Amino acid sequence: MAKDISNIFSVHGLTKVYGEGEAAVHALRGVDLDIPKGEIVVLLGPSGSGKSTLLNIIGGLDRATDGEALFEEQSLSTMSDRDLTRYRRDHVGFVFQFYNLMPSLTARENVELVTEIADDPMDVDEALRLVGLGERMDHFPAQMSGGEQQRVAIARAIAKNPTVLFCDEPTGALDSKTGRAVLHVLNDVNAKLGATVMIVTHAAATAAMAHRVIHFADGAIRSVETNETRLSPDEIEW
Amino acid sequence: MSALNHKLLRDLWRIKGQAGAIALVVAVGVMLLVMMAGMLSSLVETRAAYYERYRLADVFAPVTRAPLSMLDRIAEIPGVAAVEGRVQGGALIDMAGQALPVRASAVSLPAHRVPKLNAIYLSEGRMLSPTRTEEVIVLQSFADAHGLRLGDELTATMYGARRSFRIVGFAMAPEYLFTTAPGEFVPDSARFAVLWMNEEALAAAYDVEGAFNEALIALERGARVEPVMAAVDALLDRYGSLGSYERADHMSDRFISEEIEGLRATAVVVPPIFMAVAAFLLYIVITRLVQSEREQIGLIKAFGYTDWEVSWHYFKMVLVIAILGALLGSVLGIWAGRYMALVYQKFYHFPFLVFRVDASSLMMGVSVSVLAASAGSLVVLSRVFRLTPAVAMRPPAPMDFSRSGAINERLKNWLDQPSRMVLRRIFRNPGRIFGSVIGIAVGMGLSSAQMSVLSGFDETLDLTFGVIDRSDVSVSFFEPMPAKTAFDLAHLPGVIEVEPTRGVSAVLRNGLHTYRGAVTGLVDQAQLNRAVNKDMSDIVLPENGVVLAKPLADILQIAPGDTLVVEVLEGKRPVLEVPVASIAETLLGSPAFMRMDSLNRDMAEWGRVSAAYLRVDSDQLPALYAALKEMPSVAGVTRREDARAAIETLMDSGAGSMRYVMVAIAAIITFGIVYNAARIAFGEQSRDLASLRVIGFTRGETAFVLLGELAIVVLLAIPLGVLIGYYLFFLIAAGFSTDIYQIPTTFRPEAYGMAGAAVIAASVLSGWLVKRDIDKVDLVATLKTRE
Numbered sequence A: 001m002a003k004d005i006s007n008i009f010s011v012h013g014l015t016k017v018y019g020e021g022e023a024a025v026h027a028l029r030g031v032d033l034d035i036p037k038g039e040i041v042v043l044l045g046p047s048g049s050g051k052s053t054l055l056n057i058i059g060g061l062d063r064a065t066d067g068e069a070l071f072e073e074q075s076l077s078t079m080s081d082r083d084l085t086r087y088r089r090d091h092v093g094f095v096f097q098f099y100n101l102m103p104s105l106t107a108r109e110n111v112e113l114v115t116e117i118a119d120d121p122m123d124v125d126e127a128l129r130l131v132g133l134g135e136r137m138d139h140f141p142a143q144m145s146g147g148e149q150q151r152v153a154i155a156r157a158i159a160k161n162p163t164v165l166f167c168d169e170p171t172g173a174l175d176s177k178t179g180r181a182v183l184h185v186l187n188d189v190n191a192k193l194g195a196t197v198m199i200v201t202h203a204a205a206t207a208a209m210a211h212r213v214i215h216f217a218d219g220a221i222r223s224v225e226t227n228e229t230r231l232s233p234d235e236i237e238w
Numbered sequence B: 001m002s003a004l005n006h007k008l009l010r011d012l013w014r015i016k017g018q019a020g021a022i023a024l025v026v027a028v029g030v031m032l033l034v035m036m037a038g039m040l041s042s043l044v045e046t047r048a049a050y051y052e053r054y055r056l057a058d059v060f061a062p063v064t065r066a067p068l069s070m071l072d073r074i075a076e077i078p079g080v081a082a083v084e085g086r087v088q089g090g091a092l093i094d095m096a097g098q099a100l101p102v103r104a105s106a107v108s109l110p111a112h113r114v115p116k117l118n119a120i121y122l123s124e125g126r127m128l129s130p131t132r133t134e135e136v137i138v139l140q141s142f143a144d145a146h147g148l149r150l151g152d153e154l155t156a157t158m159y160g161a162r163r164s165f166r167i168v169g170f171a172m173a174p175e176y177l178f179t180t181a182p183g184e185f186v187p188d189s190a191r192f193a194v195l196w197m198n199e200e201a202l203a204a205a206y207d208v209e210g211a212f213n214e215a216l217i218a219l220e221r222g223a224r225v226e227p228v229m230a231a232v233d234a235l236l237d238r239y240g241s242l243g244s245y246e247r248a249d250h251m252s253d254r255f256i257s258e259e260i261e262g263l264r265a266t267a268v269v270v271p272p273i274f275m276a277v278a279a280f281l282l283y284i285v286i287t288r289l290v291q292s293e294r295e296q297i298g299l300i301k302a303f304g305y306t307d308w309e310v311s312w313h314y315f316k317m318v319l320v321i322a323i324l325g326a327l328l329g330s331v332l333g334i335w336a337g338r339y340m341a342l343v344y345q346k347f348y349h350f351p352f353l354v355f356r357v358d359a360s361s362l363m364m365g366v367s368v369s370v371l372a373a374s375a376g377s378l379v380v381l382s383r384v385f386r387l388t389p390a391v392a393m394r395p396p397a398p399m400d401f402s403r404s405g406a407i408n409e410r411l412k413n414w415l416d417q418p419s420r421m422v423l424r425r426i427f428r429n430p431g432r433i434f435g436s437v438i439g440i441a442v443g444m445g446l447s448s449a450q451m452s453v454l455s456g457f458d459e460t461l462d463l464t465f466g467v468i469d470r471s472d473v474s475v476s477f478f479e480p481m482p483a484k485t486a487f488d489l490a491h492l493p494g495v496i497e498v499e500p501t502r503g504v505s506a507v508l509r510n511g512l513h514t515y516r517g518a519v520t521g522l523v524d525q526a527q528l529n530r531a532v533n534k535d536m537s538d539i540v541l542p543e544n545g546v547v548l549a550k551p552l553a554d555i556l557q558i559a560p561g562d563t564l565v566v567e568v569l570e571g572k573r574p575v576l577e578v579p580v581a582s583i584a585e586t587l588l589g590s591p592a593f594m595r596m597d598s599l600n601r602d603m604a605e606w607g608r609v610s611a612a613y614l615r616v617d618s619d620q621l622p623a624l625y626a627a628l629k630e631m632p633s634v635a636g637v638t639r640r641e642d643a644r645a646a647i648e649t650l651m652d653s654g655a656g657s658m659r660y661v662m663v664a665i666a667a668i669i670t671f672g673i674v675y676n677a678a679r680i681a682f683g684e685q686s687r688d689l690a691s692l693r694v695i696g697f698t699r700g701e702t703a704f705v706l707l708g709e710l711a712i713v714v715l716l717a718i719p720l721g722v723l724i725g726y727y728l729f730f731l732i733a734a735g736f737s738t739d740i741y742q743i744p745t746t747f748r749p750e751a752y753g754m755a756g757a758a759v760i761a762a763s764v765l766s767g768w769l770v771k772r773d774i775d776k777v778d779l780v781a782t783l784k785t786r787e
């Protein structure tokens, strides 16, 4: 099978089953998908449809039950744990719904946690400035609002200059104003750093800023559409 | 510093209370290890150095009177490196202003040379001048006890004659590390003295001019002691040999050996208990930490940190706690060891005793402790290692309480909601509860066992001086006297009752097993000095045969019906064969009892007594003492109160004092475990507790949910603690018991009551500390964080 090198991810027949027998949950039922480099991709779908599962697998956090996921032509399914770790360390940034900052580390230290082990990280201060948090670098998570915490999380994710940024419901816990600010940052990361950005959300309006929108339902892809014209985050209805 | 290390330090700071408590437990364990191990090697080395520098003999051979020429014969025995002859005898010192004479050993020093063996360490003053017969050097500890000074006069009765001496020096000697009057086994600096005098003067006093009455023998390196002893005994037999004995049978060395063995046993048993407790505490704290940081662990792994890096991060926390504890413990151990060395030096009258721990054994001890303490955490860390990021990132499912379903139904009817929450948590997680129960029970068992041992010692004393020895004064004679002498005592002022006794020092033998001790002959139905069992019943002495104390029977491996060989060490030195009538459980010493008349009959010495126990009118004591002082046959007079005070001092100093420390430490451990259990329950439930407060529970009700669990844990732990304590007590009592004293193993409710009360007090205190935290919980903040 010919492979398109311009695709950062190629996914074939990806299946994920949790549990066994009667209790088995089919979270992914054979997903086929190609994602070109440098795009913003939005995954939409009802809760429980398998979006996080897919993200976890192509993000190297989890393994598929069956099928194949290629990152730049390398199969993630056959990688050793050690290689998967390397893959995450060198290429992947994560942003989660609940920020998941280390409560015992300041904003700057949370970012340093990642830059210390990255090959070619950006300057920590610069990463924080990119998300508009220049002055609050020495605050602890408990001293910051949800939006600020999420921006630290994004700074932490982009500071390693990732090839791909996975965002699992990054605005889920935020109000519209801060949510929009966060989307701005993601848009900038894509535009300025050229990172592929995959955003899971159930706020359908977010789709307007994507290059590509994937609709998910019941563990499979319903449809994929590409946007001819994209809206800036400011124009998105919330 | 790396970001992860920042996290490490802040996490440590956050759990500083618990981390500090654990570090302290580690520190106590390491402290005891360093102190005991150091003390042990210091004692062993110091003793060896002291013995060697002052040339302590390997074999002692007392005789009645042997010509000096025999010394050359002894020197020819293969394996003998050096021989010295000396004169030694009993004396009574008449201390000015003191009613009772003090017993003493008078020991000769050669006039024109240094002694080849058993030299003395002159701590003050000068050596004897060879021509002066009235000069003496006095044992330093005795001088200290009576405030004697150089130049003081001393009056002593030797062999019936009163003589005056002038003190020219004070000295210590390796054979008097531990000074006990002959026939007693409790040291008392004030009641026993050693006088060193010129050989000539002493030989004249004891009527052994041109002769010696004790040969000291040093062996060549590697020579076997038994053949030499046999050869010496054969040579000296016709001069009234009392049987040679080796250094290990010398009272002083025996006591210090007991002490060393006691230290060794404690050093092996006790520190590991602390390490186990520390490991257990570390285990639960780290488990809790890892549980609450699941998501963080997943996250760090998601960033690309390897499993090793993440596990190492958490292990570092364990190491920091353990190493800090170990370092603190080493410092404390060296400090405590130095202090203990001073105590030991004073108690055992060493001229020098330097506490030394060599660096390599210190390192070894510290690293073993650290490893042991962190062993438990490795289990938890393996979980960290295996945790995959995807699993870790998912919030853990709410605790499944369905397992307690059947119970729920039954509980519903008669318990309110908070009580049900408490019970469900317990049924949901019995393993964790079990861990806390065990931990607290072990702590309590440890302290109750130690307290039982303490009151066991007290009981031994009470029994010895209330039930066994009911006399007021005991009088011993220089040599066996006709029974009439004892009964004459009844006519002395104030004497109400007299009970004679006959003691015969002897080597007891059963095949290859021997014991150097004595056979005690008692009158039938003795009242003042009785032979009693552990349960306070009289030991019935049979017409024939000997009753042996249990430890003695164990040493000799002998049973009722067997024949005991008694090699008598006095008089005509007969060898008796006596049937063993029974074995008795006694408390103090390792006596062998016979009827006085049957002992005398076997000895073919009718009606002889060697001591007498008196009941006296205390108002007339001074007159009695004055009369006893005038009796030439009286070798020693002991007041029961003095003997008791001496034993109490003995048991409260040296290694004996460790028992008090142990009780304190056991209490600390118990508190540490209880407090940790409370804190952890609080940590696990703080969100739930805050939720309870939000929906309208009062502070008290909320605290109940948390502390109810603690209460149940404690209630379960106490009976288990009693059980553990009971068995531990047997172990410890067996470890502490020697052939010199035994600890009665009777059940002591008061010890368990006190330990239980301590556990409850610790729980109340911990509960109060944690309740303060519950009251302080910031509701909004708790609910905002997601855990």
Ligand SMILES: Nc1ncnc2c1ncn2[C@@H]1O[C@H](COP(=O)(O)OP(=O)(O)O)[C@@H](O)[C@H]1O
Residues within 6 Å of the ligand: A018, A019, A025, A026, A027, A045, A046, A047, A048, A049, A050, A051, A052, A053, A054
């Ligand atoms: N560890 C797991 N064990 C069992 N079922 C799981 C597990 N993780 C996810 N699932 C199930 O897989 C399905 C897809 O989950 P997920 O990918 O999280 O959905 P989404 O992110 O689209 O909401 C759901 O039905 C969910 O319950």
Ligand SMILES: [Mg+2]
Residues within 6 Å of the ligand: A048, A051, A052, A053, A168
């Ligand atoms: Mg999801």
